[in-house]
Amino acid sequence: MTNSSRVLxxxxxxxxxxxxxxxxxxxxxxxxxxxxxxxxVFSHDLEKSRRTxxxxxxxxxxxxxxxxxxxxxxxxxxxxxxxVDISTPNAYHYAASKAFLELGIHVACEKPLCLxxxxxxxxxxxxxxxxxxxxLMHTFTGHAMSREARALYEDGVIGELRTVVVEYPxxxxxxxxxxxTEETKTWRSIPALSGRGAAIGDIGSxxxxxxxxxxxxxxxxxLANLEAxxxxxxxxxxxxxxxxxxxxASGFFWGSQVAVGYDNAFKVMLLGEKGSLEFWQENNNYxxxxxxxxxxxxxxxxxxxxxxxxxxxxxxxxxxxxxxTEAFANIYSAFADAIRDRRDGTVKPEQExxxxxxxxxVAGVRFFNACVDSQEAGNAWVEx
Ligand SMILES: NC(=O)c1ccc[n+]([C@@H]2O[C@H](COP(=O)([O-])OP(=O)(O)OC[C@H]3O[C@@H](n4cnc5c(N)ncnc54)[C@H](O)[C@@H]3O)[C@@H](O)[C@H]2O)c1
Numbered sequence: 578m579t580n581s582s583r584v585l586x587x588x589x590x591x592x593x594x595x596x597x598x599x600x601x602x603x604x605x606x607x608x609x610x611x612x613x614x615x616x617x618v619f620s621h622d623l624e625k626s627r628r629t630x631x632x633x634x635x636x637x638x639x640x641x642x643x644x645x646x647x648x649x650x651x652x653x654x655x656x657x658x659x660x661v662d663i664s665t666p667n668a669y670h671y672a673a674s675k676a677f678l679e680l681g682i683h684v685a686c687e688k689p690l691c692l693x694x695x696x697x698x699x700x701x702x703x704x705x706x707x708x709x710x711x712x713l714m715h716t717f718t719g720h721a722m723s724r725e726a727r728a729l730y731e732d733g734v735i736g737e738l739r740t741v742v743v744e745y746p747x748x749x750x751x752x753x754x755x756x757x758t759e760e761t762k763t764w765r766s767i768p769a770l771s772g773r774g775a776a777i778g779d780i781g782s783x784x785x786x787x788x789x790x791x792x793x794x795x796x797x798x799x800l801a802n803l804e805a806x807x808x809x810x811x812x813x814x815x816x817x818x819x820x821x822x823x824x825x826a827s828g829f830f831w832g833s834q835v836a837v838g839y840d841n842a843f844k845v846m847l848l849g850e851k852g853s854l855e856f857w858q859e860n861n862n863y864x865x866x867x868x869x870x871x872x873x874x875x876x877x878x879x880x881x882x883x884x885x886x887x888x889x890x891x892x893x894x895x896x897x898x899x900x901x902t903e904a905f906a907n908i909y910s911a912f913a914d915a916i917r918d919r920r921d922g923t924v925k926p927e928q929e930x931x932x933x934x935x936x937x938x939v940a941g942v943r944f945f946n947a948c949v950d951s952q953e954a955g956n957a958w959v960e961x
Contacts, residue, residue: 585612585913588651588658590644590673591665591687593619593629598664598687602714603633605905606662608892611913615639616658618647644673652680659916660685660710666764667772671696674711678703683710683916685909689782690938692772694946697939704935710919710927711935712912715786717843718933719904721878721887722864726847726854727791728884729866736850738792741820741828743784745843746836750776754814755807755835766811773949775812777803780832780843781948782941787845787856790933794822795940798960801948806835818948862898886931908932 587606592599599619606612616639619629623642630640641647644663651657660683663673671691674684678700690697690713704711717723729735753763754775764770765779772778789795798821803813814835820828833839843858855865862878878887879895890907893899911930918925927934943961951959 583611583917585659585916586615586656587612587685588616588618588639588647588661589614590618590647590661590663591620591669592617592662594625596664598714601902601905602662602664604902605909608902608906609910609913612660612909616641616647616651618642618644644669645676648676648680648682652682658682659920660912663687666770667778668692668764668770671700674700675703678707678709678711681707681709683712683912683919685712685714685912686938687714688786688933688938688941689772689778689945690935690942692942694939694943697935697942701935701939708919710912710915711938712908712915713786713933713935713938713941714905714908715783715790715933715937715941716901716904716908717783717787717858717861718790719890719907720856720858720861721883721890721899721903721907722856722861722876723787723791723904724890724907724931725864725876725878725884725887726856728886729854729864730791730847730849731793732884733851734866735847735852735854735868737824738794738822738826738847738849740826740848741788741792741822742846742848743788743828743830743832743844745780745784745830745832746839747780747834747841748837748839749841750814750834751837754805754812757811762811768812771812772945774803774945776814776832776834777801777816777818777948778945780834781816781818781830781945783843784830784832784845785944786933786937786941787843788828788847789937789940791845791847792822794824794826796828796944796947796961797821797823798958799944799947799951800956800958801951802956803948803952806833813952816948818951861900861904862895 663686815833818830852868
């Protein structure tokens, strides 16, 4: 039986006790109020998973030992989940997503999509065959002013992209990545769990995705320098990438997870033929627009001049800041619309809903793997 209620049912894979994103996801879904948590594999350790499930009020009979078991048993239930939220370390995204997509259960998955382009292409094939929807949780695309930037770019306000500068310094992994030892290292430093890159996959994928999401432009080729600063780390924690986009535009990306004193300073400068846009996630209720021979404009979220694409997700009046939880919630809100439409027989292309898609995820995985190829080839240009 299909769930005909407006309130969707969801399950989680990952997002348990030590998770940095699990509670953020749940809070975002609580904020929307249109999805109820009813099942989970919150950890690979069943006892821990049961404890988390009990704390979250999930019925014990719907705590499972693995994603495969959850997919099968939930698909067989009359009141089974409408979608699954996957918040595990990177290596498990592929197999878990595939298990649910194969059975027609919609998937919201953390980034990066998976470890290799081949895995990503396989997921696209499965989703196309079963018709299941896929939402990639690239958080920064959920900020209202990212939506505003996308609408402005699509309207040609700054003209076609000529060059872009993206910087993403943070320092929360100084100890984890720079001072780690074989004993203390986490999944982020283990290629089998993180992917062939650490920072480049973790935050480089956000950088590629935001530019792709706002401009619609994919990257054609990269020249990357990946570094492991400090003595301990096994994989990159600091990188510079020069990019060439499909339309010939250039880009420069710098990311670091050991940039001491920086919190989470994701900033983009999109420079077009007629003007430029600047988005800074730490001040994400504003967007700076510079047009030729005009004074610099600071656009506020929720203003009379705001585009419908950003006003649609207005939760608080302008000047009352929104943040990360609202960004996650905006992405889920669009995904829930797509799920309800699909259930009600309305078929629209997924990109029209405004959440990051599976195809964008594949582009992101190609991007960070090409960066590692470039580094391994002695900082050579590599096509995606
Ligand atoms: N969108 C964002 O802004 C953002 C921010 C941080 C992390 N992430 C992504 O979220 C994912 C998780 O990162 P994190 O920092 O929360 O990791 P974490 O190590 O803090 O938490 C991982 C969680 O997954 C559980 N888990 C591990 N293996 C599992 C398995 N096989 N089955 C079920 N559960 C399992 C762990 O018990 C834990 O609860 C990563 O892919 C990361 O890239 C995204």
